[in-house]
Amino acid sequence: MPMNHTFWLKLLVVLPATTLLAALARAESTESPGPSGSETLLVNYVSVKGDAQKFREDWWMKDQWSGGVEQFTLDQDLDPHTVLHVEGRGVFEEDDYRLRLGVTRFSVGFIRAGYTQNRTYYDDWGGFYRPFTPPAFRLGRDLHLDDSDIFVDLGLTLPDLPQLTLGYERQFRNGTKSLLEWGSVQQGATERKIFPSFKDIDETVDILKLNLDHHVGIVSVANRLRFEHYRADDNTFDKGSTNLTTGANQDVTIHEESRYDLLSNVFHMDSRANDKVYWSA
Numbered sequence: 001m002p003m004n005h006t007f008w009l010k011l012l013v014v015l016p017a018t019t020l021l022a023a024l025a026r027a028e029s030t031e032s033p034g035p036s037g038s039e040t041l042l043v044n045y046v047s048v049k050g051d052a053q054k055f056r057e058d059w060w061m062k063d064q065w066s067g068g069v070e071q072f073t074l075d076q077d078l079d080p081h082t083v084l085h086v087e088g089r090g091v092f093e094e095d096d097y098r099l100r101l102g103v104t105r106f107s108v109g110f111i112r113a114g115y116t117q118n119r120t121y122y123d124d125w126g127g128f129y130r131p132f133t134p135p136a137f138r139l140g141r142d143l144h145l146d147d148s149d150i151f152v153d154l155g156l157t158l159p160d161l162p163q164l165t166l167g168y169e170r171q172f173r174n175g176t177k178s179l180l181e182w183g184s185v186q187q188g189a190t191e192r193k194i195f196p197s198f199k200d201i202d203e204t205v206d207i208l209k210l211n212l213d214h215h216v217g218i219v220s221v222a223n224r225l226r227f228e229h230y231r232a233d234d235n236t237f238d239k240g241s242t243n244l245t246t247g248a249n250q251d252v253t254i255h256e257e258s259r260y261d262l263l264s265n266v267f268h269m270d271s272r273a274n275d276k277v278y279w280s281a
Contacts (some may be wrong), residue, residue, distance in 0.1 A: 109158075
């Protein structure tokens, strides 16, 4: 397998809050203070001479041009009792995105929502054994997995009442990754496990959350109720055996399905009796 020679150029530009988001914030009451925030623009170029797939696996990025907003934040008072907070990231050609949005009204409640997506890459080479011809094998596929998460939380923070948070979240993974369970390659009387294998992954988790937080005197009380529904539909592709002498091949495909439901509840309370004594249950 070839050695890697990498050229990497990265340019960052830090700017004040974006004009678009600032304009949206200015559409609110003219009596509210102006928005505050910043953004960092990113331009990235990577050139790899050698095993580009191995570089992608190690650094989680492609050998090409990419760019976008590495990070941005915006804070705005919508009125004397309501605050807007936005933060995020978006890098094109790397499938790296993150957005967080929160609106808080003091002594009433909040809304929080967000979305995250990132991509991880995998090398499609298998093992290496020099006496064989060829000494190594590759799949010739762009192996990558997309991990994503989306959520929304609604909260009530009324004075003298328990703080209530109701949330929904979905986590999902889609794509193809390499495996270290390599298939057999035989030449003559010699056999080695060096042929690459891979796995198609389709997994989803749906989560419902109900949280309660309250103070009874100096005692903090909390309850966490959580329900998860998990689903996986995966396929593993393996080269059972490859004979370089006779040209015979055997492929193995394994289909896996998995489901589960999980309901859990955790009750917690704690307090500090004095400067030296703390207890929890």
